[in-house]
Amino acid sequence: MNSSIIRKILGYVLVLEGLLLLLPCMVGLIYSENEYKVYLIWSVITLLIGAVMVARKNTNNVFYLKEGCIATALSWIFLSVFGAVPFYLTGEIPRFTDALFETVSGFTTTGASILNDVEALSHASLFWRSFTHWIGGMGVLVFILTVVKISGGSNVNLLKAESPGPSVGKLVPKMRYTARMLYLLYFGLTVLEILFLVAGKMPIFDAVTAALGTAGTGGFGIKGDSMASYSTYIQWVITVFMVLFGVNFNFYYFVLFKHFGKAVKMEEVRVYLLVIVSAITVISLNTYHMYNSVSDTLTHSAFQVASIITTTGYTTVDFDLWPSLSKTILVLLMFIGACAGSTGGGxxxxxxxxxxxxxxxxxxxxxxxxxxxxxxxxxxxxxxxxIRSTNVFFMTFSLIFITSLLIISAENYDLATNFSAVAATMNNIGPGLSLVGPSRNFSHFSDLSKYVFIFDMLAGRLEIFPILLLFSPNLWIDVMKKKSHKKILKG
Known part of the structure; x- marks a missing residue:
């Protein structure tokens, strides 16, 4: 295994994170909050650590799928650990396990939270919390590929390991240009949503954080009631953009460059839209008696369906109070998820x-x-x-799901809580049912269960296998053998 190129990639990740930590620092300065000092100091420390790792000379520039998977898994772990430190140092999340849970939930675009009073956070931390969604939505390594030239191997191996879906292809001949194209589309849609939200008289800070959460299909809100207190117009804008960010980005590329034939042939997008329309129709009919208004019923049904199938996790109502049929449909949508090649999970x-x-x-x-x-x-x-890899994915997904469910069941919570908690974290959704419903959170679970959920969130975001590879004994035996061989050669 080529450990030197993995170290270099991890260094690039930390350098990038150090630079990005300057953004919440600026937000803290704008709002005259002392928390900006923590973000500034930690930004410098992260940058220095990353720079040292990048500066060390590579012995070998070649990397393949194994290195791509390992680099991806370790990148997300490094990203989460370093990203959690500001929450802990500011004292806004006083326990590191909770800070790590919140940060992993952010980067994996899950949106599950341990915070009982999110509005007590500083603007700097609220921004960083939402911004982690945007970073994790498209993927940090995809971004690195747009700005850093990594030679000597196939860059598609990094994209394959990080991008959600059964297959990853090139939109344009060079992988670097594909990554740039993806981020241009991502950035453009995010800016467009912010403009629509501001046009609906949403405060700028609220609009930016809401758009960051929508783009990454994450769901961290800055208000205790998520999106319930905003106008119907704003709720519909977010609904539409949640659906748009759940579409395979190849579709936008085909439309943008007038390959309409290829866009129309995308069966996944057609099925995705059909499932959304069908679910909205059934849930609207099933919940009409609760609102007695076609407008309110349709607004809440469309919002929750879009939020759950795209695994965003924003809410406008407590859907845990809905009839069993509607809740069952939402649970099924949790597993279906969005399209491959989108920012959605599932x-x-x-x-x-x-x-x-x-x-x-x-x-x-x-x-x-x-x-x-x-x-x-x-x-x-x-x-x-x-087909084979899809079948293996289903089997592995099921095994991890059952194992996680058995471990957290030791805490003796009800089945709806346990089942939906694992489903919500592994599918990167956020809210579940019962004790982890839209009006509750994950704070009552033990540290052991929280680490199970952290693993589930990472496994769900990275399509299971990159994170599982770290637990392979053969991998570490191979690493130790190569280290021993190098020592012998030096001796």
């Missing part, structure tokens, strides 16, 4: 489509054993390797 619509088509193919093979049929997506045959 299993992903493309995987669900592939699974259903594979089941259909297997059923047909029993009826016509000699018929050879290929699973197709967007009119193209899907390679067996993609």
């Amino acid at each position: 299993i992903k619509v493309s995987r669900i489509v592939l699974l259903l088509k594979t089941i259909k193919k297997e059923v047909q093979s029993y009826i016509h054993p000699k018929t050879v049929k290929k699973v197709r997506l967007d009119g193209k045959p899907v390679e067996h390797e993609v």
Whole structure:
């Protein structure tokens, strides 16, 4: 394993995080808050540590998928640990475990919180908390690929390890330009949402933090009631943009460069929109008696459906009070998630489509054993390797889900709480049901359960395997062997 290139990538991550920590520092200065000093000092420390790691000379510039996965997993752990320190040092989150939980929840765009009074936080910390969503939404390594030239290997291995979905391809011939294109689209949509929110008379600070959370499909609000106190116009703007950020970004690239034929053929996007419309319709009919207004019913139903399927986690009502049918639909949407190649979490619509088509193919093979049929997506045959990896993902996801559920069940909370807590963290959603519903949080869980949730959030955001690779004994045996070999050569 090429540890030198991994160290260098981790260094770039810390340098980037150090620079980004200057933004909440500036916010603190604008609002005359003393917390800016903590962010400034920690920014300098993070920059120095990162610079030292980058400055060390590489022995080998080549990296492949294994290095890409390890670099990605360690990058997100480093990012979260260093990002949690300001919350802890300011005293706004006095326990480091809680600060780490909040930060991991931010970077993984989960939105699950341990804060009982979010409005007590300084503007600097509120901004950093929301900004972690925006950083994590598209991915820190994707950003690094746009500004840093890493040679000697295939940069697509970093993108594959960090980007959500069953497959990652290039939009343009060079991977670096693909990363830039993704971030330009991401930045453009974020700015557009801020303009729409400000046009609805939303305060600028509120508009920026809301847009950062929407873009990253994260869901950290700066008010105790999330989005409930804002106007219907603002709620609809956020609803529309949550749906937009849940779309595969390849779709926007095709539309932008007038490849309309390819855009129309994207089956995943069509299914994604169909599921949203169907869920809104059923939930609206099921909850109409609670609001007795078509406008209010449709607003709340559309908002919650968009929030849950895109795994954003913003709320306008306590959906834990909705009828069982509506809550069941929301739980199913938690698992379906958004499109591959979007900022959303969950299993992903493309995987669900592939699974259903594979089941259909297997059923047909029993009826016509000699018929050879290929699973197709967007009119193209899907390679067996993609089908295999999708099936393995489902099995691994289920095993981690069951194991997490068993561990946290030792705390003796009710099944709805435990099940939805694991579903909400592993699918990067935020709120669940019962004791982790929209009006509650995760503060009552023990430290052990919180670390289980931290693992689940990271595993869910990184598509499981990069984070699992760190627990492979063979990996560390390989590392130790190479270190021993280097010592022998030096001796």
